[in-house]
Amino acid sequence: MQQTDDDQAGLGGRVTSYDVARRAGVSQSAVSRAFREGASISAELRARIHRAAAALGYAPSHIARALMTQRSRLVGVLVTEATARNNPDILFHLGQHIQEAGNRMLVFTLPDDAAGDGILSDLLSYHVDGLIAATTLPEETLRRCARHGVPVVLYNRHGIAASVACDHTMGMRDLAAYLARTGTRDAAFIAGPQEAPVSEERHRAARAAFAEFGMTLRPAVHADYTHAGGHAATVAVLTGVAPPDTILCANDTMALGAIDACRHTLGLSVPGDVAIAGFDDVPQAGWPSYSLTTVAQPIPDLARAAVHLLVDQIDGRTTANERRLVPAALVVRASSRSAAAG
């Protein structure tokens, strides 16, 4: 006997619990119970119903269930286009944990970081049980989520909601301490796009840390988070008068572009002529052609924390507005000067 020989299923028509009930000679509630954990039903009856269901190719409807239970098991995930492209791992890890918690990930891609506004009614339409936002949400939107009972977790953002974030402050401090020890005195900062919150936070952290260790950090040069952007900004910075001894980038991809600019366009040696550091620890940072010194953003931990925080709120173990800071780890590689030289 096949477990799934749903030969009977007519074309098109959805198989309902009613159909299964008739075939098994029981009530609809029995079918409902047979497909719910810990429902009051005898093992025998459940088995019989499952057999009938398999024969019919029946699967309980999450949609109808959601209508009754007020739980859709849908988690909305908001990402910007830039995040989806530059840090795809975020989406992947969030998806993993969301699935493990028995939910599904509904992805909303926004063109840019400030567009999270009009999306709210859409979110509500789909009855998402909760929301993880790696985009900037207006306070007004967050308040409305709260009013509608939709828990929100902000990813690498702050606001009037729970949040998880990489500890940029400590990460930058560790990096700055290391650079200070290895001869950096005067560094340029290549930032992401204007108003990119993560870039701003890293910049703020860098300014504080550089000041603490008595190094100069020049005003930020803005680029667009891409390799090409980092490349161009680096050329601009290094061809000016009195070039800096170090270039710090708001993300790895731009730092990789900076390295390529030095070696392939400007004929400079890294770290001989200029030290370069990034932030993220993307896979390419570890490849031998680059060996980029950087700070590892713990994406798997961030994703896990985000989902757990959200699920806790959904389940009413209300850790509302909890803020979780996940440590970032300095990764020293060859693009910065070695300690011996300091």
Place this chain on the structure above:
Amino acid sequence: MQQTDDDQAGLGGRVTSYDVARRAGVSQSAVSRAFREGASISAELRARIHRAAAALGYAPSHIARALMTQRSRLVGVLVTEATARNNPDILFHLGQHIQEAGNRMLVFTLPDDAAGDGILSDLLSYHVDGLIAATTLPEETLRRCARHGVPVVLYNRHGIAASVACDHTMGMRDLAAYLARTGTRDAAFIAGPQEAPVSEERHRAARAAFAEFGMTLRPAVHADYTHAGGHAATVAVLTGVAPPDTILCANDTMALGAIDACRHTLGLSVPGDVAIAGFDDVPQAGWPSYSLTTVAQPIPDLARAAVHLLVDQIDGRTTANERRLVPAALVVRASSRSAAAG
């Protein structure tokens, strides 16, 4: 008057069409019509209802609507862990087009390519209107989808369903022709994991093309699609007796690992000592540290085609089981010998 001052919304309770109806002094059906395109309703009434809805923070429920209309506006997307990590752009572009078509993307991540089996009942539970699968689905599963009226589009796969795929055959042929002109005689092939369909297809295409141009293609060495895997396989291949003059990889990431293996581990020059080529044209392939000769997989086109094919089926413009082949473009860079040298 604020457009969205849903001050009235009590905490928790969902605002229903009934609430809006009462506030506007109309029937529920009127509210329903006010939120549907082309419904029979006066502009005046619609405006009044929209005002009441805005004041209440009402958004129509897709869940309840789906139950009636049998259209969830949910598109399921199946990807393997490997795809989600190595080719994240796929997910991004699919999401874009799915959203543009007025739907939402429900992501199902599978551990490996052969696990698409038990997922079906889950898919049905969520009433997905259709399915885009970048994983291998058993014929049985595809048949059941058809029986249940769920259209499927296979992404870079073939089966008894509609499909879109990169034209690996032509792409490989162009690459082989170029390599033949530039001195390749004897090449190694570094494949992806055993049974990875895309890798197998590229391998098959490579064998045919190499034979056509009278070059030797050695038996495939299997790696895992990663940089480290490509690196290791390359070291193994090139330290044997009679190393090949060219290394062809089933994807770019491994080819990048191959280049690093040559330059940084084996002290060989690329393409001087050995030419290297990949497939995909990931962003890194164009970075000056690599300049990888490769074949561009047209991901944006593939994604668009996949979504359009699916939407056509959902809407009953039934182009069932249509197969779309999207051309791939040879991208010549510095990791292969130049034409002049041939």
Place this chain on the structure above:
DNA sequence: CTGTTAGCGCCTTCAA
């Protein structure tokens, strides 16, 4: 443990 009854929020006939 099992069946009956009501209703989740909406869309769809049908009358008016």
Place this chain on the structure above:
DNA sequence: TTGAAGGCGCTAACAG
């Protein structure tokens, strides 16, 4: 054009 009644597929409250 508008309103009233029924039902999409399921679960929750109650009876037995």
